[in-house]
Amino acid sequence: MPMQPECDVAVIGGGLVGVAIACGLRLAGVNTVLLDEGDAAIRASRGNFGLVWVQGKGDLLAPYTPWAREAGRVWPELARWLKEFTGLDVGLEQPGGVFLCMTEDDLAARAAQMARVAEQSAEPYEYEMVDSRRLRELVPQVGPKVAGASYSAYDGQANPIRLFRALHRAFVQLGGRYAPNAGVTAIERRSSAYRLKTADGEWTANRIVLASGLGNVGLGEQLGISIPVKPMRGQIMVTERLPQLFPLVMEQIRQTDDGTLLIGTSWEDVGFDLSTSYGTTRRIARNALDFVPMLRSVSVVRSWAALRILTPDASPIYDEIAPGAFLVTCHSGVSLAGNHVFATARWIADGRIPQNMRAFSRARFEPNHQERVA
Amino acid sequence: MFKRHNNIADAGRVEIMVDGRPVAARTGDTVAAALLLADVAPYRLTALDREPRAPFCLMGVCFDCLVTIDGLANRQACLIEVRNGMRVERQLGLRELTELTP
Numbered sequence: 497m498p499m500q501p502e503c504d505v506a507v508i509g510g511g512l513v514g515v516a517i518a519c520g521l522r523l524a525g526v527n528t529v530l531l532d533e534g535d536a537a538i539r540a541s542r543g544n545f546g547l548v549w550v551q552g553k554g555d556l557l558a559p560y561t562p563w564a565r566e567a568g569r570v571w572p573e574l575a576r577w578l579k580e581f582t583g584l585d586v587g588l589e590q591p592g593g594v595f596l597c598m599t600e601d602d603l604a605a606r607a608a609q610m611a612r613v614a615e616q617s618a619e620p621y622e623y624e625m626v627d628s629r630r631l632r633e634l635v636p637q638v639g640p641k642v643a644g645a646s647y648s649a650y651d652g653q654a655n656p657i658r659l660f661r662a663l664h665r666a667f668v669q670l671g672g673r674y675a676p677n678a679g680v681t682a683i684e685r686r687s688s689a690y691r692l693k694t695a696d697g698e699w700t701a702n703r704i705v706l707a708s709g710l711g712n713v714g715l716g717e718q719l720g721i722s723i724p725v726k727p728m729r730g731q732i733m734v735t736e737r738l739p740q741l742f743p744l745v746m747e748q749i750r751q752t753d754d755g756t757l758l759i760g761t762s763w764e765d766v767g768f769d770l771s772t773s774y775g776t777t778r779r780i781a782r783n784a785l786d787f788v789p790m791l792r793s794v795s796v797v798r799s800w801a802a803l804r805i806l807t808p809d810a811s812p813i814y815d816e817i818a819p820g821a822f823l824v825t826c827h828s829g830v831s832l833a834g835n836h837v838f839a840t841a842r843w844i845a846d847g848r849i850p851q852n853m854r855a856f857s858r859a860r861f862e863p864n865h866q867e868r869v870a
Numbered sequence: 871m872f873k874r875h876n877n878i879a880d881a882g883r884v885e886i887m888v889d890g891r892p893v894a895a896r897t898g899d900t901v902a903a904a905l906l907l908a909d910v911a912p913y914r915l916t917a918l919d920r921e922p923r924a925p926f927c928l929m930g931v932c933f934d935c936l937v938t939i940d941g942l943a944n945r946q947a948c949l950i951e952v953r954n955g956m957r958v959e960r961q962l963g964l965r966e967l968t969e970l971t972p
Contacts, residue, residue: 739967795943
């Protein structure tokens with residue numbers, strides 16, 4: 497007979513989203529177990545680019561804009577706490593960021609998107625569209641072919657792998673129970689609790705959090721709920737270590753605190769194919785040389801692909817999809833980490849998602865949603 | 871510290887420049903072997919912590935033999951044979967990147 501430990505909350509999924517919420521639940525004193533898959537899991541947290549990014553978020557869902565700003569504001573507190581509590585420096589820097597636009601058309605489209613975000617924002621939203629000359633004052637390494645950029649002081653970066661490790665360490669230090677190799681295979685709703693079958697025994701929990709990224713689709717089906725997320729592949733190339741180069745963070749090329757450059761950006765709708773491809777990496781490399789010509793003499797040492805977890809409006813979902821079953825999914829597990837630790841976990845501890853977060857529910861994707869709200 | 875075994879008498883002699891100073895080597899030597907035989911020390915300092923390192927595996931996997939060769943940084947010296955007149959620079963810490971856009 498497998499053991500059936502009782503716990504108040506079972507968080508399903510040990511990636512950045514799940515572990516952040518699990519940490520927050522422990523901070524709130526909630527008896528929490530974190531059920532994780534094994535090393536072979538498809539894990540966006542392992543492939544993350546590491547931006548702590550605010551600008552542009554919310555153009556398709558207005559409430560995402562203040563949520564992303566709040567995330568940027570609480571990040572320093574998260575980094576400070578993790579350093580003190582775990583000894584790990586997650587490398588947070590928030591010097592401001594630019595989204596590079598190669599052509600005048602790209603720049604115009606970006607300007608329209610940023611204007612939409614700013615217009616929807618209830619609080620003042622500061623950003624600047626910069627032309628080629630002004631951009632090169634901000635980041636002297638940018639090449640002359642680049643038309644311009646959007647700049648915002650809100651943006652930054654962190655070390656996503658160290659963040660991942662620090663959150664896991666914090667969770668265990670806080671007395672949380674971490675169950676590896678315990679991917680959930682079945683969810684069964686009992687009268688007032690959930691019974692979870694995992695690859696490593698069964699658990700019962702009063703409440704559950706679905707934080708399994710793309711795996712949430714299958715978990716949702718267990719509860720009869722369709723969850724509209726799909727994989728969107730991103731490929732990243734990594735260079736040899738270099739001296740710190742850039743005064744700001746760029747959305748397309750980021751330098752880690754260890755000196756390597758991470759180079760994106762690609763969006764490929766290819767299902768669960770995690771391979772890298774010659775055509776895409778070549779395009780990324782060619783763009784990178786236009787963005788920053790001095791990279792000509794820099795070697796790429798590795799590359800990888802990861803799957804973003806994307807909703808139709810590229811914004812998170814926070815929802816209670818069945819009594820006591822909370823869904824959390826986003827494609828910005830790093831940017832939103834502080835919010836998930838300090839706010840989202842509180843909602844789950846309290847057992848309800850606040851009224852002002854209703855806009856993030858999955859109901860927004862149902863047909864006729866606008867009409868019903870109106 | 872290192873000594874040449876199986877000295878092949880008729881191996882050609884080449885001269886490479888290491889940090890601007892001539893170092894004698896033989897045809898077929900790898901750059902790593904040439905530097906070790908010349909007692910170049912420290913061979914390199916690591917990029918972040920500036921710890922001394924020297925070639926370890928001599929077969930292309932450990933990346934502890936990195937040097938700049940003819941202006942190209944982070945070359946694996948254990949996989950590259952010496953050529954007469956080759957310019958080798960040790961990397962003491964991070965490689966440099968100074969060229970700015972025109």
